[in-house]
Amino acid sequence: MIFVGARQPVWVRVAAQLxxxxxxxxxxxxxxxxxxxxxxxxxxxxxxVAPVFAALFVLSYLAGVVVPFSEDAPFGAALTTAxxxxxxxxxxxxxSFLAQNAAGLVxxxxxxxxxxxxxxxxxxxxxDLRTS
Amino acid sequence: xxxxLDLMRWSLRLxxxxxxxxxxxxxxxxxxVGSRARLVVLLGVVLAATIAANMAAFGFYDSILGSLFxxxxxxxERQRAALTAIFVSSSxxxxxxxxxxxxxxxxxxxxxxxxxxxxxxxRSLIAVGEFLPTAALIAIxxxxxxxxxxxxxxxxxxxxxxxxxxxxxxASAFGIVALIVRDAVVIxxxxxxxxxxxxxxxxxxxxILVTGAMIVDIGTGALQQRTSVVARCLxxxxxxxxxxxxxxxxxxxxxxxxxxxxxxxxxxxxxxLQQPLQVGWRVLAARxxxxxxxxxxxxxxxxxxxxxxxxxxxxxxxxAVLMAAGVxxxxxxxxxxxxxxxxxxxxxxxxxxxxxxxxxxxx
Numbered sequence: 001m002i003f004v005g006a007r008q009p010v011w012v013r014v015a016a017q018l019x020x021x022x023x024x025x026x027x028x029x030x031x032x033x034x035x036x037x038x039x040x041x042x043x044x045x046x047x048x049v050a051p052v053f054a055a056l057f058v059l060s061y062l063a064g065v066v067v068p069f070s071e072d073a074p075f076g077a078a079l080t081t082a083x084x085x086x087x088x089x090x091x092x093x094x095x096s097f098l099a100q101n102a103a104g105l106v107x108x109x110x111x112x113x114x115x116x117x118x119x120x121x122x123x124x125x126x127x128d129l130r131t132s
Numbered sequence: 133x134x135x136x137l138d139l140m141r142w143s144l145r146l147x148x149x150x151x152x153x154x155x156x157x158x159x160x161x162x163x164x165v166g167s168r169a170r171l172v173v174l175l176g177v178v179l180a181a182t183i184a185a186n187m188a189a190f191g192f193y194d195s196i197l198g199s200l201f202x203x204x205x206x207x208x209e210r211q212r213a214a215l216t217a218i219f220v221s222s223s224x225x226x227x228x229x230x231x232x233x234x235x236x237x238x239x240x241x242x243x244x245x246x247x248x249x250x251x252x253x254x255r256s257l258i259a260v261g262e263f264l265p266t267a268a269l270i271a272i273x274x275x276x277x278x279x280x281x282x283x284x285x286x287x288x289x290x291x292x293x294x295x296x297x298x299x300x301x302x303a304s305a306f307g308i309v310a311l312i313v314r315d316a317v318v319i320x321x322x323x324x325x326x327x328x329x330x331x332x333x334x335x336x337x338x339x340i341l342v343t344g345a346m347i348v349d350i351g352t353g354a355l356q357q358r359t360s361v362v363a364r365c366l367x368x369x370x371x372x373x374x375x376x377x378x379x380x381x382x383x384x385x386x387x388x389x390x391x392x393x394x395x396x397x398x399x400x401x402x403x404x405l406q407q408p409l410q411v412g413w414r415v416l417a418a419r420x421x422x423x424x425x426x427x428x429x430x431x432x433x434x435x436x437x438x439x440x441x442x443x444x445x446x447x448x449x450x451x452a453v454l455m456a457a458g459v460x461x462x463x464x465x466x467x468x469x470x471x472x473x474x475x476x477x478x479x480x481x482x483x484x485x486x487x488x489x490x491x492x493x494x495x
Contacts, residue, residue, distance in 0.1 A: 012427065018484075020435035025480040028448075032455040032476045036462035037469050045469070049477045056481035064484060084482050092478075 014121065018061060051110045058117040059087045065121045149253060149261025152244045157265065160239040182276045189280035201288035217363040217374040218354050223281045224306040224362065225350060227274040228343040231307030234269055235314060259397045267393055270307040275300055289377050298376030298385040305389040308396050314339040315399035333446035447483045454479055
């Protein structure tokens with residue numbers, strides 16, 4: 001456990017975690033897409049997948065905040081991963097349902113889920129980060 | 133008389149370490165599950181499910197495979213040998229997966245090694261004594277889980293007891309191979325001065341990958357009508373037979389099992405069970421990029437610490453391995469590129485749950 005930035009406000013710590021992680025994961029995503037897709041199709045592929053990635057990314061962070069996890073508790077880590085996978089599959093199913101029945105609502109739903117998940121994560125993260 | 137006393141002390145020591153190791157593992161699982169009552173209920177449910185599954189599997193295998201072993205059936209001698217080899221090798225690989233599950237449940241480090249060393253037990257005696265309960269547990273679970281398939285194969289052989297003993301021994305050996313792979317990687321990572329958590333996680337990851345590769349090899353071998361590596365090894369061990377039928381086959385299987393138990397004890401004694409000293413983490417500052425603002429400095433520091441943390445490092449390694457597999461699948465045309473891109477998005481997003489956990493207060 002490393003307590004960095006304990007004097008920073010909670011929202012700063014959450015924002016820093018999200019930005020740092022997003023940079024690393026996006027870099028990995030771009031490298032993987034570059035390797036898998038022909039070069040001329042890379043921008044379209046990244047643009048098409050960016051909203052889904054953003055929603056899933058925030059959902060995963062939220063799952064990590066909700067479910068107890070520490071490196072000393074392997075079952076907790078496994079449970080976190082299971083919750084993340086369930087949340088991701090549920091989101092993809094919901095998006096697919098919306099796309100078939102009310103395609104216009106998909107962007108609004110994405111914005112809603114991202115903002116709602118960030119707000120909830122911030123709210124829940126206060127409990128842990130304030131004391132650490 | 134003194135020799136006799138020495139012998140008694142030695143046997144007591146040899147017995148004491150496995151008993152203490154078993155109790156330590158039992159208490160660890162009890163504390164993980166919550167209480168002894170919960171563990172008993174859980175074991176009861178698992179036992180009932182295992183018996184029911186074995187009964188159902190025996191009926192299923194017997195109806196499907198009855199014609200396979202019938203001399204007057206539709207299968208020729210070569211087809212029969214090939215299908216038997218696939219069946220036997222598949223049931224062996226299951227025990228590797230079971231052994232890895234057991235390895236996840238039992239304590240990651242020895243909780244009695246230090247006490248036993250102070251009491252005068254040698255390092256090798258502790259390694260043997262600690263590994264024996266694990267080996268026995270693997271054998272029991274292998275018997276419980278693959279009882280149906282073993283019974284079906286054995287019931288159609290000339291000497292069912294010999295076949296049963298051989299199959300249980302060789303299946304347990306495969307389970308122990310998975311543990312040896314894990315321990316060897318843990319030792320190698322320890323020599324590279326990796327952290328304890330990262331070494332254990334990467335060891336488990338490599339063992340799972342090796343087991344997965346063997347499963348894929350058996351599956352593709354069956355589809356492409358070729359002999360898998362596992363089946364080839366087993367056929368070589370049993371002198372060209374696809375199932376063990378003679379006393380020599382049984383002796384060879386047991387010899388392999390004992391050799392692997394000895395090797396597993398060696399790898400455990402080499403450091404697999406010892407808890408290395410934890411090294412503190414340095415908190416980094418992003419001075420390499422000049423003097424950025426406090427927030428940017430904080431973000432860069434978070435990124436660096438995230439990459440260096442053992443759990444997140446393993447998460448990133450797993451991600452890279454799965455991405456490489458995805459790229460290979462996309463490049464060979466096995467999976468459409470659109471589906472692979474969605475898969476990459478899910479994979480990249482799935483690491484976010486570790487970000488908050490890294491700084492969470494341990495309760």
